């Protein structure tokens with residue numbers, strides 16, 4: 414290609430990128446490098462949604478990657494996660510209507526064991542790695558705006574909000590300009606554990 418062709422080609426690519434994220438732009442007041450920046454108030458988020466996801470959890474002993482589908486229903490107090498990992502299939506239901514004083518959550522896991530047609534059903538209180546997201550989670554948590562960031566599976570920037578989940582887990586929640594959650598990251602200092610979760614194919618259901 415000639416240099417001119419290259420320039421035109423690059424311009425078209427850039428135009429395509431802008432168009433893809435065109436309806437997902439934030440005001441200059443939320444651009445942390447803009448002269449017009451002013452710290453925004455935490456938004457309400459959509460609390461009834463479905464999404465595809467990829468999650469990686471790691472610490473000194475564990476590297477666990479799962480992919481699947483999440484249904485978040487704050488009105489029912491339920492997070493339902495269907496996931497595939499390491500040759501296993503599992504369906505995990507977190508019942509946030511049944512929690513202990515310490516914040517442990519009732520969890521029922523149905524697992525299709527590897528190389529088997531047998532379903533294993535297990536239920537107990539757990540420290541959940543799939544939080545529930547009520548509409549006012551960022552408001553109630555006094556979320557701190559952490560800037561606009563790019564995500565792996567999205568073609569437009571999203572807002573990062575930092576909270577202390579349950580007052581103890583440093584968590585960053587990613588939200589697009591329509592209040593749709595598009596992922597979250599957290600780390601547990603005690604266990605020196607990091608968890609990153611990316612959403613895509615995300616859809617409000619109410």
Ligand SMILES: *[C@@H]1O[C@H](CO)[C@@H](O)[C@H](O)[C@H]1NC(C)=O
Nearest residue numbers: 499500501525526527528529
């Ligand atoms: C499942 O079956 C495959 C092929 O027969 C075998 O290679 C693998 O080790 C088995 N996995 C388990 C967890 O038994």
Ligand SMILES: *[C@@H]1O[C@H](CO)[C@@H](O)[C@H](O)[C@H]1NC(C)=O
Nearest residue numbers: 511518519520521536537538
């Ligand atoms: C609450 O969760 C515990 C732990 O999983 C379970 O044993 C109990 O049956 C649940 N209670 C109700 C009412 O669902």
Ligand SMILES: *[C@@H]1O[C@H](CO)[C@@H](O)[C@H](O)[C@H]1NC(C)=O
Nearest residue numbers: 472473474475603604605606
């Ligand atoms: C990792 O495994 C070691 C040896 O079993 C154990 O002492 C340590 O507590 C484990 N770390 C975590 C974060 O579970």
